Amino acid sequence: MLQHTHHTPADSERLSELTKRTDSTFELHYFRSVGQGGVIRSLLVLGKANWKDRFETMDSWPAVKPSTPYGTLPVLYETTADGEVLQIAERDVIERYLAKKLGFFGKNEWEEIQINTALSLAKAVMIAFFTTILIGPESALPENKKKFLAEILPNYVKQAEGFIQRNNGNPFFVGKKISLADVMVSSMLDLFLGIEGVDQFINQKDTPLLLKVKETIDTNPELRAYRNSEIYGELNQASMRMLTKKFETYDPSKARVFS
């Protein structure tokens, strides 16, 4: 397997040309859960790409880990029609690359800046959730959950509603079509809406636009078909299990409000 992560300057032009190819197939190397692969899969589905999963299990992973660029998944493999393979590591990088390639990264530089801003605001919330709740110390969990639900998430939600409001009544974060920002925030809401009490500040009265964005994503025909598939059901259950460990009253049925 070609390892493209580190390359010589001479490779750079050639590899850059390969990123422009439109005849590629994709393979997403990740675990059997939605997790950090969810947004990437959604982009591949929305972009009608030719793609498949390469699953790793906790049993198979230790032997495979050293062969990955940075010892973590996801890693994306893109194979062109003539058999060249690009290897791309790191979730954010894969998401932005695919979004650009598949048409979900705005129509000009200014829209890109706005999409990156929306992503940055959302990412801060995800990092707080991940570090203080999902993998944070058990002893600090009650305090961390309180802070997340009373401050971090409600503050973000207000920012996000205002952000969409400034988009001239269009039901997207930026411009007039789905972008990575809409996909990323909707997937975040998929996690958070199941938490008890979140509907006190994410609801039709206080955040109609945020919910409209989620409706646009949830009712997309391609995405809906994928999410109704057996494999997505399995991946989603694995993600939900992580959450029910942290929130005793977690209700996954509240997440897919519109599907």
Ligand SMILES: N[C@@H](CCC(=O)N[C@@H](CS)C(=O)NCC(=O)O)C(=O)O
């Ligand atoms: N910096 C990486 C982190 C990804 C990450 O945390 N992956 C986890 C799974 S969600 C992983 O590979 N864990 C296995 C390990 O670290 O050995 C990224 O953004 O892609």
